Amino acid sequence: EPEVTQTPSHQVTQMGQEVILRCVPISNHLYFYWYRQILGQKVEFLVSFYNNEISEKSEIFDDQFSVERPDGSNFTLKIRSTKLEDSAMYFCASTGDTQYFGPGTRLTVL
Amino acid sequence: QKEVEQNSGPLSVPEGAIASLNCTYSDRGSQSFFWYRQYSGKSPELIMSIYSNGDKEDGRFTAQLNKASQYVSLLIRDSQPSDSATYLCAVKHANRDDKIIFGKGTRLHILP
Numbered sequence: 001e002p003e004v005t006q007t008p009s010h011q012v013t014q015m016g017q018e019v020i021l022r023c024v025p026i027s028n029h030l031y032f033y034w035y036r037q038i039l040g041q042k043v044e045f046l047v048s049f050y051n052n053e054i055s056e057k058s059e060i061f062d063d064q065f066s067v068e069r070p071d072g073s074n075f076t077l078k079i080r081s082t083k084l085e086d087s088a089m090y091f092c093a094s095t096g097d098t099q100y101f102g103p104g105t106r107l108t109v110l
Numbered sequence: 111q112k113e114v115e116q117n118s119g120p121l122s123v124p125e126g127a128i129a130s131l132n133c134t135y136s137d138r139g140s141q142s143f144f145w146y147r148q149y150s151g152k153s154p155e156l157i158m159s160i161y162s163n164g165d166k167e168d169g170r171f172t173a174q175l176n177k178a179s180q181y182v183s184l185l186i187r188d189s190q191p192s193d194s195a196t197y198l199c200a201v202k203h204a205n206r207d208d209k210i211i212f213g214k215g216t217r218l219h220i221l222p
Binding site (some may be wrong): 014041042043044045048056070071089091099100101103104 | 144152153154155159162198200208209211212213214215
């Protein structure tokens with residue numbers, strides 16, 4: 001069964017450093033998303049990506065965040081200068097008939 | 111503000127009984143409704159989707175939708191200890207980007 005994959009599973013970084021979270025969506029899907037979930041809180045939409053451009057972004061997705069599809073398979077989320085409050089699980093998802101989530105990357109900012 | 115509301119629980123149900131989970135949403139433009147199961151530290155896993163008023167059954171799960179009341183529910187029959195998880199209600203508006211709005215989830219605990 002096809003699945004969304006994400007790397008790394010856990011990323012630890014120092015405040016102010018840049019991080020790149022990677023995702024491989026399901027190959028025939030057209031919409032890609034990033035969500036985040038701060039520990040104990042709800043899953044929050046960050047950004048959706050369609051046809052090689054951002055289609056919608058939330059107020060959380062400020063200038064520190066960017067997304068890219070550098071090749072035909074990867075979909076990345078970059079956080080330019082991490083803050084303590086960026087510590088969360090970050091989930092990638094892609095949509096075909098329905099939305100499938102990857103296993104997540106746990107980001108810890110120290 | 112588009113919101114999805116759920117009772118956070120925990121909801122404790124004896125093994126073998128029916129678990130009933132409820133959700134309300136504020137955006138009348140919502141067209142698609144989902145129930146995800148999330149185990150601690152894991153990603154959301156889709157268990158049911160429903161798009162029209164009424165009931166939809168899949169195995170031990172039944173989703174119920176009432177758009178007039180802006181209410182979605184999930185029934186789990188013959189509850190098993192493995193059903194213990196957080197259940198996330200989610201809705202999607204009928205626009206092109208397929209963004210899903212999640213509720214905070216209801217923690218379900220099945221008592222052996």
